[in-house]
Amino acid sequence: MPKVVFDEDRCKGCELCTTVCPKNIVVMSKKINAKGYHPATVDEMDKCIGCAFCANICPDTVIEVFKEEKK
């Protein structure tokens, strides 16, 4: 199953990633990170399809996307 990892302390809360997710699972967290922003996060990771659109538009390289290796 694909997995998205957020380096939350790099996030500046611009919310661009929330607009491009085709499954609308990227949301802004309620907590506050070291910079003082609400970082982006994914609550329903099982819905992720690993398209990497969020990582593609992220200006601060916050997001890493992992996928199963094809056999």
Place this chain on the structure above:
Amino acid sequence: MIKVAGRPESLQSKQFHYCPGCTHGIIHRLVAEVMDELGIREESIGVAPVGCSVLAYEYFNCDMHEAAHGRAPAVATGIKRVHPDKVVFTYQGDGDLASIGTAEIVHAAGRSEKITTIFVNNAIYGMTGGQMAPTTLIGQKATTSPYGRSVEAQGYPLKVSEMLATLTGAAYIARVSVHDPQHIRKAKAAIKKAFEYQIAGKGFTLVEVLSTCPTNWGLTPIEALKWLEENMLPYYPLGEYKTPEEVK
């Protein structure tokens, strides 16, 4: 599990100083991803400009050089002529390239210097606080055009890609945008082509990337991408303005 997206090796782990939602970060990553894919990180020398991206030398994980305002193509010319086997690129904004550095970029293209320029056009001076740039659109408000840029007082915005594409020395000139994932992919493809043409010794290559400035446009990052799409794309049409096939 394999990593399909993340920070490329050609980008340092240092955090960008750019404002939230500034597309400079996306463009930095695209250039770094291209360097990774072509395997030229150890062979590349970048020239940083003056402007918001003045600290680009701290972000790219290759050899970097700082240039005086607008003079990056001149510095890159010197580096490329001394090290013709290296891949040399400049990273410049619109205040740097289209205003104070107009002479340098035109003559570097005219001389067909084998360098690649990444030209980030966000239609405003970002670092100095949102003054009108040569690329500011008609009617667009800036701190030095508070009622909007008018044709009578300030004339028309410069179309740099179209202008440089008329020069025989230019090998590859393209304009791309980064306002959605589809266009980000196209932007990366154009940057990759530019580097490949430089390596093949075709001549001067430039990729103009339409970018946003949420802070000085007075918009949220999401609104800024929409503003770019609705206002900048009609005046600055995307596409390849010159490709090496035309070079005789």
